[in-house]
Amino acid sequence: MTEWDAAAVERLHDDLVDLHGPAERDGEHGSDAAPGDGVRQLLTTILSQNVADENTRRAANSLFDRYADFRAIEDAPHDELAETIRVAGLPDTKAERIQRALAAVREQTGGAYSLAFLDAMPTDEAKAWLTDIKGVGPKTASVVLNFHFGKPAMAVDTHVERVSKRFGLVAESASNARVHDLLDDLVPDDLKYPLHVLLITHGREFCTARSPDCDNPVCATYCDCDGC
Incomplete structure (x- = not known):
């Protein structure tokens, strides 16, 4: 299981970029x-x-x-x-x-x-x-x-919460509000937007709620779900 700190989060971000491509911010803010x-x-x-x-x-x-x-x-x-x-x-x-x-x-x-x-x-x-x-x-x-506004706030939807728990970024028992607090503390400010987008993408394409497709390098490195 990964020991999560800012450096480990940066590695996760980079690995997600390698798999999915970079998360670009659209429009003005x-x-x-x-x-x-x-x-x-x-x-x-x-x-x-x-x-x-x-x-x-x-x-x-x-x-x-x-x-x-x-x-x-x-x-x-x-x-x-x-x-x-x-x-x-x-x-x-x-x-x-x-x-x-x-x-x-x-x-x-x-x-x-x-x-x-x-x-x-x-x-x-x-x-x-x-x-x-x-x-x-x-x-x-x-x-x-x-x-x-481009402010450093980590938005946690169902995909972000599910993937974060499977990767061990937060405890499986954490409430949604608690996951927000934990990820706000853990994720560096400059990664809050791109990591949010990349975790959603990964949750939709691979780490789905049912029948996850764990045959990818990110899940191989970080995931601890039953599918892996």
Whole structure:
């Protein structure tokens, strides 16, 4: 079993790059992004909770095509909003979370639908502000902070959690929130985005939940699952 420290994480990253290719960051982030992009990222990430990527895309397109702006989404009748995003699953719950998140942003800024204020905050404070919104967990907050602002937050979805446990980066018994904390401490800041992407890729292509394909050099080196 690998003894995990920053150097070992760097080796894992390099081995994943050798297998899958480098993880490139798309688009602008932080102060270079367009106004409102952070809020759009937040709403899209709420839609993505516990649903496949294709249904997230369809729900996001439906949401942003139907409503002219964020105020219209916040003010929309609950049942109408839920029906608009139904393809993402849990429509009533996600409609509540979306409108609650928009209200929190508007109240924080005095009327603007912008997350620009998070850019000036330390990562821990920004994450705490986001997770204070009911329904915004550590994964949603970390995706927004890392993908939009380029902040060093390790987002842990089901693939990242599964592969991290199989590789022994974290204990099998660790909760999702605990996995976020452990990986935030373990993974060097400059690797948090690429390792997130590479672990997802590896989890989808090889280290799947069922019938994993362990015939690859990364699993041969790091994995301790039953398939290996």
